[in-house]
Structure formats: structure tokens, C-alpha cells
Amino acid sequence: MGRPRTPLLDRERITTTALELVDEQGDFSVPQIAKRLGAQTGSVYHHVDGRDGIVELLRERVADSIDPGTLDVAPWDAGLEGWARSYRAAFAAHPRAIPLLMTSPVRAPRVLEQYERAVNLLLDAGFAPADVMVLIIALENLVLGSALDLAAPETMWVLDDATATPRLGEVLAAVGEGRADRAFEVGLAGFLSHARTLLLSPSGA
Template sequence: MGRPSKALLDLDRITSTALELVDEHGDFSIPQIAKRLGVQTASVYHHVEGRAGIIELLRARLTADIDPAGLELRPWDRAMEAWALSYRAAFAAHPRAVPLLMMAQVAAPEALAHYERAVELLLAVGFPEPVVMPLITALDNLVLGSAIDLAAPESMWAPAPDGSTPLLARALDAVPDGRRADAGFAFALEGFLAHARRTLAEAG
């Protein structure tokens, strides 16, 4: 029998298959990946460094959809806003992957490059070094939490059918259809940026 015209395994196929499983089930296993690709489990291990390696491949895949040009904008707060919006959109496309990524140390070079640029930007405009990572952590939490929220039901609250929560019902009705998650993210992002601006002013 001749050699197959296309290799059964490569990092791209492993990553795509893992992402399919995560989108469907919220998790993956290496035996599941192997079964879907029609190969032996050991063959997958020949290409990746176990589960942790695949999680970083997923991180790299999602990170590739973040526009790096956002961090080149000026002033700095416009850059951070653009980065946050693009970051959220990229990860919201696969919200079930977010919990897996949040529980693993960031090691993918593609992701680290974004963080390096963000740190460089914040230091360059005068943020004290001890403040930089808490600031980025806060933005991470905001973006990733909102990415998950985009996959949640539009109405996360079910007003009591007996009418005992009339104010909640009215507040829910006041939000335009499909805008709850976006409006909440915009509110939180502006609050984050306002606090960051005050922190920078106090540092100066």
C-alpha cells in the first residue's frame, strides 16, 4: 500500500479536532481526539506534549484572531480598549474553551507576544511596574468573563411568575433585545479604563 497523500496527523488537525470537541462538550481528551481522527492515541502523543500542550495550541488558535494592531493605537487607553474588544470577540467565538484556558498557565508564544506588547505600552506611559500585571489581570477577567457571558441566554434571570419581582421584570424589559451582554461589557470596560486613568494620574 502506498503512503497516504495527506498525513493523518499534524498540529493543525489535532488543534481543530480538540476545538470541535470543546465546542461540543466543553472539554476534550486525547483518546477522543485520536478516535475522531482515526488514529492510535499514542500517535497523538508523538505530536503534542500531552493535554497541557493541546490547551496551549487552543490558546494559540484563538489568539490568532485577536487584532495585534489594536495595541499600536494611541493614546494608551484607546489601545487597551481596542485590544479588549478584539480579544473578547476572538474568545467569544469559542466560549466553552475559555474555562480550560483560564485554568492553565499561559505559555503559547502567540499569546505571550500580546501580553508583552501590553506591558510595554503600560510601562511606556508611566504605570508603575507593580501595577501593570494587576491591571492586565483585571482586563483579562473582564474580557474572558464577558466572552463566556456572550454564550449565555440573553435573559439570565427569570422573573418570578407570581409577580413578586416586578422591578426586575421591568429592568429586563428595558434592555434592547440582544444588547444585555454588550451593554454590560461596555459599562465594565469604561469603569476599568476610568480607574486605570486615575491610577496613572496618581502615579505621575
Template sequence: MARPTSPLLSRGGILAAALELVDADGDFTMPRLARALGVSSSSLYHHVPGGRSDVVEGLRNLVCAGRMPTERTGSEGWRAFAEHWARGYRGAMAAHPHVVPLLTTQTVSDPAVLASYEALVHVLVQDGFDDATALHVVAVLDCFVLGSALDAGAPAQVWADDDGSRPHLSRAVDAARSRPGDRSATTFELGLTSLLTGLESAREGGDA
């Protein structure tokens, strides 16, 4: 029998199938991934030799690479760059919120994603943050973005609505629901502005 002219598997195809499983069910296993692709589990390791951890890091690249900036543009200051970085990161993760718990279980090692973190630290240090504080700023932004991405995937009704026993919460829920736009996106913008304003104050005050 003649050999196929193209391989049945590719790293890109494996990662795309894994992302479909995660989007649908929140996780994947190597055996289930193999079944979805119609191949044996052992054949996957030719393309993802690190197994599950390799696939997870590949998902980080698939979801985030190209969505997070790797250099500042023009006269973009640290705050503008951080906004750009956070919005790109949040947009990538909010599109696939079930990926977030998987990515937080292992060290970030994808070169393309690390290049964006490198750029953020570089901009922060250039604009007055010391090295240690710059890393804390990155971690704060990381936590905020990932939390917001999870919020984007939350149920439409996050809080049980009962104006009889929780009138203040119920009124707030009703008020937010009556406003146009996506609640999670609005929450993200409010939080990002507040967060960056606080970091700016710390930097100007000498705490950064």
C-alpha cells in the same frame, strides 16, 4: 502498500478537531479526540507531545493569535491600546466561550499570545504605570474579558423573570430586552469604558 503522500494527522488538524469538541461539549479527552480523528490515542502524541496541556495551549493560539494586537499604532495611547486589546481578546473568546474554563487552568505559554501581553505591559509602563501596577491592570482586564466571554455564551434568559416576587429585576430585564443589539456586547462596552475610566483616574491620581 505504498505510504500515503501526506500525513493523516497534523497539529493543526488535531487542534481544529479539539476545538470542535470543546465548542460542542465544553471539553475534550485525548481518547475522544483520537476517536473523532479516526486514529489511536498514541498517534496524537507525535504532534502534541505534551498531551492535553499541549492541546489546550494550542487552542489558546488557535483562538487568540492574530486577534490580539502586538504593538501600538501611531499615537495610540494606553487607553486606546487597552480598548483595542480588550475588544480583540473578547471577540476571540466570545466566539468560543467553552474554551475559557480550559485556558484558565494552566499557565499562558503560547509565544504569539504572550507577545500581545508583552505589548500591553510595555504600553502601560511607557504611559506612566509602574511595573507592578501594570501587571495588576493586565490581570483586571484579563478577568473582565474572560468573564464577558462567558457571558456571551450564557443562556438567552440569564435571570428568571418573575415580576410578582422580583419586580425591580423583572423590569430591568424587560427594559434591556426591549433595546436593540446584543445585551452581552452592550454590557461589555459599558464595563470596559467604566473600567478604563477608573484606571485612568488611578493613574492620574498617582495610585498607579
């Protein structure tokens, strides 16, 4: 039997399969990837640096959907806002990957390059170095929390006895559609307002 024209395994197929598994069940294993691709588990390790290597490939795959060009937009707050919206959309497409990716160190070069661009944006705007990573982490917390909220059930609060929490029932009835989007807009506006104020009185001053 001749060799197949297309190899069973390569980094792209491994990444795609791992992401499919994460989207389905929130995690993956190397044996699961091998089984789905019709290969031996040991063969997967010939293409990737173990499970940690696959996690970084997943991080790059999801982050590839973030538009880094937003960080070139002036002024700085418009660039940061655009990056936040693109970041949220990228992770909202794969919300079950968030716990996996956010609990492991970032090593992927293309992702680190994007962080470098965000750092440059804030430093060039005049933020103190001590404030820059705090701002980026705070923005990530907002973005990723909102991406998870987009995947949450529309009914997150189940009131079996509405008489016990009547005011909660009242505001839940009043919130209407688009709760996650509206909450994100409130959080992003508050974040940017704080960042603008911080720029006027940086912690390093």
C-alpha cells in the same frame, strides 16, 4: 497499499479537532481526538506534549484571532481599548474554551509575546510596574466574562412568580436587546476611567 499523501496527524489537525470538541462539549480528551482523526491514541502523543501541550495549542489558536496591532495604537488608552475589543471577539467565538484556558498556566510563546506587548504599552504610558498586571488581569476578567455573557441565553432570569420580585421583572423588561454589549461598554468605560485616574496617582508613587 501506498502511504496517504496527506498525513493523518499533525499539530494543526490535532488543534482543530481539539477545538471542535471543546466547542461541542467544553473539553476534550486525547483518545477522543485520536478517534475523530482515525488514528491511535499513542500516535497523537508523537506530535504534541500531552494534554497540556494541546491546551497551549488551543490557546495559541484562539489568541491568533486577537489583533496585536491594536497595541500599537496611540494613545495608550485607545490601544488598550482596541485590544480589549479584539480579545473579546476572539473568545466570544469559542466561549466554551474559556474555563479550560483560563484555569491552566500560560506557556504558549505567541501568547506570552502578546502579553509582553500589553505590558510594554502600559509601562511606556507611565504606569507603575506594580499596577500593570493588576490592570491586565482586571481587563481580562471583564473581557472573558463578557465573552461568556455573549454565549448565555437571552433569558437568564426566569421569574416563575413575578409578584415576588416585581422590580427585577420591571428592569428585565426594560433592558431591551443587546444586554451583553451594553454591559461590556459600561464595564470597559469604567475600567478605562479608573486606569486614567490610576496613571495620575500610581501605587508606586
